[in-house]
Amino acid sequence: MATREEVAGVFPKMAERFDPQKTEGIDATIQFDLTGDNGGNYWLRLGKDAAQTGEGAAENPRMTLRASADDFYSMLNGTLNPMQAFMTGKIKIQGDTGLALKLMPLING
Numbered sequence: 001m002a003t004r005e006e007v008a009g010v011f012p013k014m015a016e017r018f019d020p021q022k023t024e025g026i027d028a029t030i031q032f033d034l035t036g037d038n039g040g041n042y043w044l045r046l047g048k049d050a051a052q053t054g055e056g057a058a059e060n061p062r063m064t065l066r067a068s069a070d071d072f073y074s075m076l077n078g079t080l081n082p083m084q085a086f087m088t089g090k091i092k093i094q095g096d097t098g099l100a101l102k103l104m105p106l107i108n109g
Helices: 004-016 071-076 082-087 097-107
Strands: 026-035 040-044 051-055 063-068 091-095
Touching: 004 040, 004 051, 004 097, 026 071, 040 091, 063 071, 063 097, 071 082, 071 091, 082 091, 091 097
Parallel strands: 026 063
Antiparallel strands: 026 040, 040 051, 063 091
């Protein structure tokens, strides 16, 4: 089980690893609603040449990802297959589901 600090720490790392070539054409805000004692609300904003992250509710997100913080953390660390997690309902996507597929290169590094 990941700590709240470990879960919160993945979002700045996403922004640090931002590669505009991997996310070409994406201009969107993604909301992450993570449940559990170690969960919270986070957002990731992708623009033409920058990525920003923050805590709390995003204004008008194009996509919302809902999951337990543990499942989300496991997905990022490669111990939970993202597609399998989605198909089994461990991860739920609301909004632009196509955006979720485009985000995988950024999320998985």
